[in-house]
Each structure stands twice: as structure tokens, then as C-alpha cells.
Amino acid sequence: MSQISSNSYREGRAALVICETINTAKEIYEELKSSIKGEIILYSRSDKESLSKIDKELEPGDVIVATNLAGRGTDIKVSKKVNSNGGLFVILSFLSENTRVELQAFGRTARKGKPGSAQIIACTEHLQHDFRSATSLEEAKITRNRLAAEKISSMMDDVSEMNLREDLFSEYCETLHDIYKKTDGDDRKVIVAIMNEFWGIWLQIKSEDIEQRKKSELQQSLKKDLSVARQESSSQTSPCSSIYHYINFGNIFLDDKKWENSARLFDKAMKQDKSWAAIAFYSHAYCTIQLSKGDYLTQAKEDLQKAQESLKYLCEECLVCLQFIKMASVDSGKGEPSSLEKQMTSKCSMYRFFDKNITEAIQKRQLGNKT
Structure with missing residues (x-):
């Protein structure tokens, strides 16, 4: 003023x-x-x-x-x-x-x-650096108009990319529509969830091709990849090699006490990747006991033993990660444990409690058989 x-x-x-x-x-x-x-x-x-x-x-x-x-x-x-x-x-x-x-x-x-x-x-104090060298309003306007033209050009490039992404998404939606017509119930929920995850990963993998606007190549690749992914999903094989969705929907049915539906989804997770399916084996054992069909105690015991075997891989992975985190903390000179180190330590402790719980459950099944 x-x-x-x-x-x-x-x-x-x-x-x-x-x-x-x-x-x-x-x-x-x-x-x-x-x-x-x-x-x-x-x-x-x-x-x-x-x-x-x-x-x-x-x-x-x-x-x-x-x-x-x-x-x-x-x-x-x-x-x-x-x-x-x-x-x-x-x-x-x-x-x-x-x-x-x-x-x-x-x-x-x-x-x-x-x-x-x-x-x-x-x-002019708050203006961006390009305007600082302007000695007059006319020079500032010339700079402004140049930047505006560059912005419009960039936006037009973005529009081209958005149109390509929209075309690819339309192709994906057609696949989803066909899945909805040919599947229903629990299978549909799981397949759609798996396909959504696959679609997100596919976009990440193809991000460079999308930026380069390789439209025809991308459309051909998407059709082929969606076809393979759908076949794998329908045959109880996740195209993303992930058992998360089977376990997730299995847990939902578990909460609703729908034992058969829950057991079927946990079984898919177990077949998909038994090395990392500890929680699926454990929960499947619980469903088997609740259903009480045939020699259910023997089957439940086998599931618990497989859960314990699978848990070893999870524990080993967690311990290795924790060791690397501690080594990094020493190199950085930090005395206090980081948030990540605390998280991994808690995770390792949780796995130990889980292993102890499985051991106790197996022992109870054995005592039950003896009596």
C-alpha cells in the first residue's frame, strides 16, 4: 500500500x-x-x-x-x-x-x-520463476501466453491418452458383462474381483505403451490377455497368482456361518497356492468341523498340519525382512526402531501365536480321537 x-x-x-x-x-x-x-x-x-x-x-x-x-x-x-x-x-x-x-x-x-x-x-512476487525476468507487463503477458499454449498442448495429449484408456476400459467392460451373463453367485463375485485386480495390474504394466499411444497393439494384447485371465479365473487359477480374493470372500461367508460356501472358497485358495495359504487351511479346518461330515476330524487335522507347514514360509519371509530392516537401521545410525521395524516385529509375534494356536488345536483333535 x-x-x-x-x-x-x-x-x-x-x-x-x-x-x-x-x-x-x-x-x-x-x-x-x-x-x-x-x-x-x-x-x-x-x-x-x-x-x-x-x-x-x-x-x-x-x-x-x-x-x-x-x-x-x-x-x-x-x-x-x-x-x-x-x-x-x-x-x-x-x-x-x-x-x-x-x-x-x-x-x-x-x-x-x-x-x-x-x-x-x-x-509479481508470488508468480512462478518464468515471470521473474519480465521487465514489463507486455513481456509478462508474452510469457503467460506461451505457458498457456504449452498447457493446452499438454492437455490435448492428455485427452488423447484418456480416449485410449476409455477404449481399453470399454473392451474390459465387455468382458465383465459376459462374465455377469455366464456366472452367478459366489463364483461371479470372486471372478469379478480377480478380473478387476488383473485389469489394474495390466494397466500398470502397459503404462508406457499407453503413453506412446500404441492403440492397435494394446487392443490386441488386451483381448488376448483378458481371454487367458478369464480362462484361468474360471478354472480356479488366479491370473495374478493371488489367493487373496478366495480367502476374502471365504471369510465373509465364515462370518455369516455359511460353512459350505466358505469351505469351497478356502479350498480354491489351498489349491491355488498351498505354500502361502496358511489361513485358508486353518479356516477350512474350522469349516470342516462345523459341517461334521464323514471323517471330519481327520480331515481337519490334516488341514491344520498343512496350515502349520505353510506358516513356516510366512514366518521365514517375515524374519528375513525384519533382519534387513534392522541392518538398514544400523547403517543409518538410528537408535530407535522404525515404524516398519515395529510393524514387522509385531507380525512375527503374531505368526508365532498363530503357530502355537494351531499346535494346540492339533493336540486337542488328537485327544479327542483317543477318547
Whole structure:
């Protein structure tokens, strides 16, 4: 404010100060309150209360401080006296991102053939580095227009990529639609979940080809890969080599006490990857006991033993990871254990408790058989 000239030029006009943000509008409003002789109005929101403040005609010396969005489309009235002195004076307090926004702001004055003028009075301190070297407003505008053109070019590239992604997604949706027609119930839920996971992984793998717009190659690859993935999903084999979805939906049925449905999904997880299916074996044993069919105790014991064997791989993996984390902590010179180290330590402890629980369950089954 100290840099503003106190000399008057064409007195008797009203002014509209357009700001980029609400915070900027409030700051300028607070600074101007003490120096404006006329009425000063803050118009930062397009609500009824704010609109009522600017519903009357502006008199000479009145100032409206408004945001660019709030002031857009607002009919600002000025008195005959203001018009006779040159009309509304619009001040744009920032360098807009493109010429269109600038012209929209300047269009707030001299409407319907009435007089008016506009000017940009902007602070350059907050502008990006490209504008710092500009020695005049014209140079700044040239830089602004160049950056705007680059932005539009980048957006057009993005549109091209989005269209390609949309075409690929449409192809995937056709596959899903066919799955919905030919499957139902639990199998449909699992297959759809597996296919969704496969689709996400496929997009990640093909991200570079998508950026290079290899449309025909991508469409051919997607059709082939979706066909293979669907066949694998239908034959109880996850295309992502993941047993998560079988276990996840199995747990849902377990909570609902739907033992047969739950056992069937856990069985798929066990067949998919027995090395990492400890929880599937354990939960399948529980379902087998609840169903109590045939020699269920022997079957449950076998499941628990396989769960214990599978758990060894999980424990080994966890311990190796924990060891590497501790080595990294020593190298970095950190004395306190990191959050990741604490997490892996807790995970190892959980696996030990799980192993103990399985051992106790097997012993109880053996005691039950003896009696």
C-alpha cells in the first residue's frame, strides 16, 4: 500500500478490484478500509447476503473488492455521476492464466455503451520463476501466453491418452458383462474381483505403451490377455497368482456361518497356492468341523498340519525382512526402531501365536480321537 501514488486522476469514479482468491480479497479490503473515502464493499461469495450489498448504484469514491469467480456475471450498477466522470474503473490485481480470463475481467466495465476503463495492477512476487525476468507487463503477458499454449498442448495429449484408456476400459467392460451373463453367485463375485485386480495390474504394466499411444497393439494384447485371465479365473487359477480374493470372500461367508460356501472358497485358495495359504487351511479346518461330515476330524487335522507347514514360509519371509530392516537401521545410525521395524516385529509375534494356536488345536483333535 505504501507504493500507491496519492495523486488523483479523473476523480469521481467508482472502482471494482478483482482478486484471484478470497484471502487476497480480504487482505486488500482490510488495507483499503482506512483510506477509501466512499463506501467499500467486500464481495467474495455469490450468496444472497453478498448480492444485496452490491444491488445499489455505486457513487463516486465507492469501491467493490471482489473475487474473480464471485464477480463473474454480476451486473454492477453505477450512478449517472460516475458515468459522467468516466464510468467504472476495473482493476485486475493478478496476471490471469490466459487472455480469456483477462478479457472477461475487463468486460465488467463499459457495458451497454457506457464509459469505463480497466488496468492490471499486479504483484509479481508470488508468480512462478518464468515471470521473474519480465521487465514489463507486455513481456509478462508474452510469457503467460506461451505457458498457456504449452498447457493446452499438454492437455490435448492428455485427452488423447484418456480416449485410449476409455477404449481399453470399454473392451474390459465387455468382458465383465459376459462374465455377469455366464456366472452367478459366489463364483461371479470372486471372478469379478480377480478380473478387476488383473485389469489394474495390466494397466500398470502397459503404462508406457499407453503413453506412446500404441492403440492397435494394446487392443490386441488386451483381448488376448483378458481371454487367458478369464480362462484361468474360471478354472480356479488366479491370473495374478493371488489367493487373496478366495480367502476374502471365504471369510465373509465364515462370518455369516455359511460353512459350505466358505469351505469351497478356502479350498480354491489351498489349491491355488498351498505354500502361502496358511489361513485358508486353518479356516477350512474350522469349516470342516462345523459341517461334521464323514471323517471330519481327520480331515481337519490334516488341514491344520498343512496350515502349520505353510506358516513356516510366512514366518521365514517375515524374519528375513525384519533382519534387513534392522541392518538398514544400523547403517543409518538410528537408535530407535522404525515404524516398519515395529510393524514387522509385531507380525512375527503374531505368526508365532498363530503357530502355537494351531499346535494346540492339533493336540486337542488328537485327544479327542483317543477318547
